[in-house]
Amino acid sequence: MPIRRPAAALAGRTAGWLSRLTRRGGGTAVSGLVTSALDPTFVPDTLRQLHSTITITGTNGKTTTTAALCALARAAGQPVLTNPTGSNLERGLAAALLPHVNWIGKVRHATHLRAILELDEWAFASLAPTIRPRVAVFLNLFRDQLDRYGEVDRTAAAWQEAIDRLDPDATVVANADDPAVVAVARNHRGPVLYFGADVTGSSTTPDAWADVRRCPLCDGRLDWNRVVYAHLGSYRCLSCHFHRPKPDVRITDFQPGGLTGSSYRLITPDSDGYIQVKLPGLYNAYNLAAAVAGAQAAGIPTADAKDTLETFQPAFGRAETIQAPGTTITLLLVKNPTGANQTLDLLRSEPEPLDTLVLLNDGVADGEDVSWIWDVEFERLAPRRLLVGGRRAEDLALRLKYADVVPTVDQLLVCPGIGPALDAALASEPGSQSRRLIVLATYTAMLDLRAVCTRRGWVDPYWRAAA
């Protein structure tokens, strides 16, 4: 143990406590930032004491998949340590570990405890060699905040380096439907477990914003016999015969249920049955399939998976429901074209047009480049009433003008402040009764909106909601 560990842990705890005290946040990242800065081997040293570590990475679905995998482990009576607030850089891991260590850095009951951790794409690449996960889950790879993450091919290359250094007895769990993921996962020296969706896609061409169009191995022409969405689907290279591997855990008979849930058949090597879940959309079906595959790879019993998955609630900000006086708000995080387009499809599957507020911020955590909204097919949106807000509300209004969603831009309230935008959206029309409001928001806009709702007593703060 480094001699300064007790001091680092104490400093971290104090910083986290101060952050909560001053109401600057949940203290989730601050305590970890301080600890890992003072004690760089804190995270790997702590994780090494535990039973095992499972990592979850990918562009979309990390928080939901991590929460579902934790629920499966807990249902099987296994104690879990996790980073539930979506704080998925090294500092987030340190913050999640801090409450579990004593003053000399020892974790109590360590050998029974599993760490189930979501990791940012680049944090996974840099941390995997030292934290040595027993199971590494790879969800998908889409373009996302290119000013922060860089080009998609570079992320894939970084994953490949990390996978090459995984222990041979670690299991890689990978999305069979994502050629970019399979191209790196297949090189793992140990076992690879695949999950996928056998659903009838309406198209055989990847969407315009898809990131894989040609074979990731040889640049040959990839041929899809169906596309689920973006570049996910069933594919085969016409030159080198790279193709979608047969999934071990798969979804079939998918039935959408609007924003409130979905049902489908979930097939694993040792089970087969229909489930009805509270998570909407095909993208969440992938997340739950990944969680079940992750549990299987980690030796977590999934006999009771059906009950656990059917009662599982969405993570904060992910189709989360907030009750305001007279209005039910559904809050949907959108942060990249694939996620946003999937969300728009969900809204379209609702039986009637809904009041919709879209919030666009350009903070570091949102992506400072707002260009991506031109890859979002707002043309698909058919709202009853549409308002826009956030720091780049004007860019959003312009995008919607060119999408021809509203007759004139004057009908969009362009309002940079989150609170005033929410108030305008909530202001009910004369005579209207209880109603619903859909809010699509980028990451910091989602946190800002939740903070407004928390101040008004409508919802718990995110660090408590996630706990």
Next chain:
Amino acid sequence: MTASGPVLRIAYLYPDLMNLYADRGNVTCLERRCAWRGITPEIQRLEWNDRLVEAADLYVIGGGQDRQQQLASQGLTTRNADRILSDLADGAAMLAVCGGYQLMAHRYRAADGSEVQGLGVFDAETIHPGSHVPRCIGNVVCDWNESRIVGFENHGGRTYLGPDATPLAQVVRGHGNNAEDGTEGAVAGNAIGTYLHGSVLPKNPHLADHIIKAALVRSAPEFELGPLDDSAEWAAHRGALRAAGLR
């Protein structure tokens, strides 16, 4: 408005390879601004193995990753160089953004040292100094034609203009071509190269109309571009100025 005006033939080069930063917003913008004025936009989307047969009034290409750029370069130089260069020599217009801009200059030396051949529309070349050197990322504001253009840049390569190239604009905020000489983009005849995403045209309606006018010069020189209500465009333009720390 009725479609009594001229036809504008737009060749959109390799949208499947060169749309990393949603530069397809430029095509959406051109399409709508033409239609609003009774111009009929005819858009041809070129795939990697396609060969352009018919002439175009306007070529559009966006940015992509190194590997996709390599493929686009093959498609351009082996199948379509003659068509594009002869149309441009004849006065056709072009908007080439980021990776597309690099491909329209002489050559691009990628981070791994490999060279990608360009079409040489612009007398310029691009060198990627290596992946250890920070990329040029951030909001950009430039002086252009006695006004301003705004956007967002994200490029590893540094572009250096040769003696026969004219810069498109002068950098007020951001890096531009190479973060050294204060230039941004290049102009050659009616062709424009730039590093600006955003997408660049929707929030710079004066640049969009400048390009539409240039593209119509041969087929409909008399056609007047009527004014549009651009209040939403200029509001987004001001939003981008604010994001760059300017008013």
